[in-house]
Amino acid sequence: MCPNSWVIEMALHKELLHPQLNPRRIRPVNQAFMRSTRGTNTLPANPVFADIQTILSVLKATGLLPIYEQLSSFELGPPTKPNEFYSFFVRGVVHALTIFNIYSLMTPNSAKLFISLRETDNVNQWIELLLCIFTYTLTVFVCARNTKSIIQVMNEILKLDQEVLRQFGIALSNHCNFSIKFLVLIAACQAYIIFLRINALSGAVSPTTYILIGFYAIQNGLTATYIVFASALLRIVCIRFQFVNQLLNGYAYNRLLGKNPRQLQLHMDKFPEDSLYIYRTHNRLLRIYKSINECCSLIIVCFLGYSFYTVTTNWYNLFVQITSNKGVISSHIMQWCLAWLCLHTSLLTLLSRSCGATTHEANTTSQILARVYGKSKEFQNIIDKFLTKSIKQEVQFTAYGFFAIDNSTLFKVSYTPISW
């Protein structure tokens, strides 16, 4: 038994020396990841993050994300000077438009916009509009500040992918197809809202009103798009965490129940080496997770506030409509409210779900590790080290430190409007 395992060890070391030659030991556990595109390693022309390409290009074009250069299939470079200037220029235009809009909101011209919509309360409309403008402006500012860290985060993710590909021959896919669906949803909702709003306008409409409405819709749409982008990033990280967990799960005692002692020995021999890799990857993922949190949390807080407000007022309006008119519900306001509710609730659900899933995956790692039972002292020490580290390291995606974002937040958010 002993020499046998020794030989295996040697073979492993050899493989480690030439890692690029043969993707080593692909476990049955990882078949879920195996299926995904095996050929991407030979396609440098293939853009990185192909799944969220559409959303990336939208965000790039509007200056929210830097127009980075793709150095290789696993590395991104900083944007070139003209591109940087373009982003800068776009942001300048955005700020100018914002100032123009605030100015035109002050003029009596805009008053028509509100009064035509709802007789009950224009204050709500005002606050909503200002919140939207504020959220978007903040998004632009924060994005401009975080240009470098976003590229860094992306690079870290890519580096991790590269390592996984080299060590296990697995190209991790991202499963971020939801981003395009959400993009379409956002566009459709916003277009519908514009349509409703213009429909409701009566009399002569000055071009500034059109600009106001159009820019308002764009602001809403882009903030929402950024939230979808953040969710996509979280999903990407979540899938990496899942990969780590699955790798670790191969060593859990309940997977090894049927094996005889010799097989077990052979299997466990790989554990120290793998665990080292797993810990490193887990730590890096945590770091990535944290930096994503830092990049996005301010925007997310603002968005949550805005969206919470919108959802509440819209519910309120719906109820007022249902109750005051004795069943005769104005279809216009009904559609309006439903469009807003649909947009915001779906975004909130997406955000809290992806945050919750990632947090759950990150916290599961230690639970899975607790299921690994090593015979020798060495294994136990390896396990202990990690477990001790993760005792008080509960990972959470917080909204700027105010509260953790997961399902319970969703519950609270939906609970409060009911009581109001």
Add this chain to the structure above:
Amino acid sequence: MSQPTPIVQPLLLQFQQLFFLSKLVGVLPQDLTKFRFKNVLEKSRNGMIYMLGMLMLYIVLYNLLIYSFGEEDRSLKATQSTLTFVIGLFLTYIGLIMMVTDQVTALFNQGRLGDLYERIRVVDERLYREQCLVDNSTIAKRIRIMLLMTFVFELFILLSTYVKLVDYTQWLSILWIVSAIPTFINTLDKIWFAVSLYALKERFEAINATLEDLVTEHEKFLTWLNGDDRNNSIEEHAAVESVSQPPQYDTNLEYLYKELGGIDVGSLRGSGSKGKNKVAPIAHSLNSFGESIQSPRKLQQSNATPMINMAHESELSNATKVEEKLNNLCQVHDEICEIGKAMNGLWSYPILSLMAYGFLIFTAQLYFLYCATRAQSIPSLFRSAKSPFITVVVLIYTSGKCIYLIYLSWKTSLASKRTGISLHKCGVVADDNLLYEIVNHLSLKLLNHSVDFSACGFFTLDMETLYGVSGGITSYLIILIQFNLAAQQAKDAINSFNSFNDTAGLVGAATEFGNESSSLFDLVTTTMMTPLN
């Protein structure tokens, strides 16, 4: 290890009555014959069709009930605002929604439920191998008590309401029986959950008890060693040595123990042995324990002779041997935690709907009780609120279900956390470096086994939530009563206005007052939950 005959009784054996009843009323779709002969829950197409049929029947009957009893409501609807109507409708249908959630979830989970009990059986087997027996017989008793209580509550509420508050001269009033169906089915479903949860809690407690037993045995063993020391000079020497030098403790002790055991056998056989050693086993078996046979708690092995017991009680002092056992216990603990999580996943939507139902119904019942005392009319389905006594019973029944589930979840999660404490006791009492390392390692693992029960991740089921919910109910009740009071006052004002208008109408100046009062009346009807008499 695969044995043709099961070494432990499956847990489901205790569920027989509950299963037959559940099958009959359509709570579970699983196969009846397989359950009867093999005690397993398996998918069944016929069961599914039967259950869907029952579900349809219940929905039709319930709607019929609402229709036939809602006549008085319908006349009131004209004066009600739409909002009140919608809320009333929601309150009426929440019971049905809850029942449909239960049944549909049971349909979707019909394959997975069987796996869950299979996993529990495997856990029981492993526990048995670690000589840690779980007594399932109390579960059957528990189920019987719960069923009995369900019947008593349901029948009491149904009959007393029927006799006191329903006009039973009409034959349609028999439909009132249907009003008990949703709660009854829901309770049956929750009994499954509660009893399974209780079984898990018992398993956690069995693990804890096993660990505690190890501790007490070792303590007895230590006192015996000390007591023995005073008698025998040679053994005293060895014992003191072994105590004072922890690293060599276990090997020395084992040696000592074998020696003692061997001598004991020898003395029983009647072969030659030294006089001083003869005393030791007797002192051991009688003096230190005060009882002749010391079997571990719950270990009902009849062939346990004093010799085997002696081998047992040194378990903690033999680190390598006990490591295996502790490892196994730890793994079983993890498996039970996983089963708990899976169980929580299976019942997450039913629990969510139950909690929503409990909250709403509790508030509504109390509010309608208030309305009834003020002689205001209430929705016909809540007529039980007219009698305070029946209301109290309804409230106890509804809240009992919710609180018991929350309490049990909380207790189970506490029991799972207690294992770490018990494990550390072992480490402390053994006072052995090697064992201490093992304990440390395992307690780190235990720390990462978490079982928290939550409703879809929205809120956890623990006492904190219970406190929050009770606070919520109180504040909503106060809000509702204040609205009601305000509406009452406004109504009085309108009445006085109207009487004033009537007199003023003779004079001929009623128009503007009339407009004003009608708009005020609109306001009143929109803010009120219930119509006024």
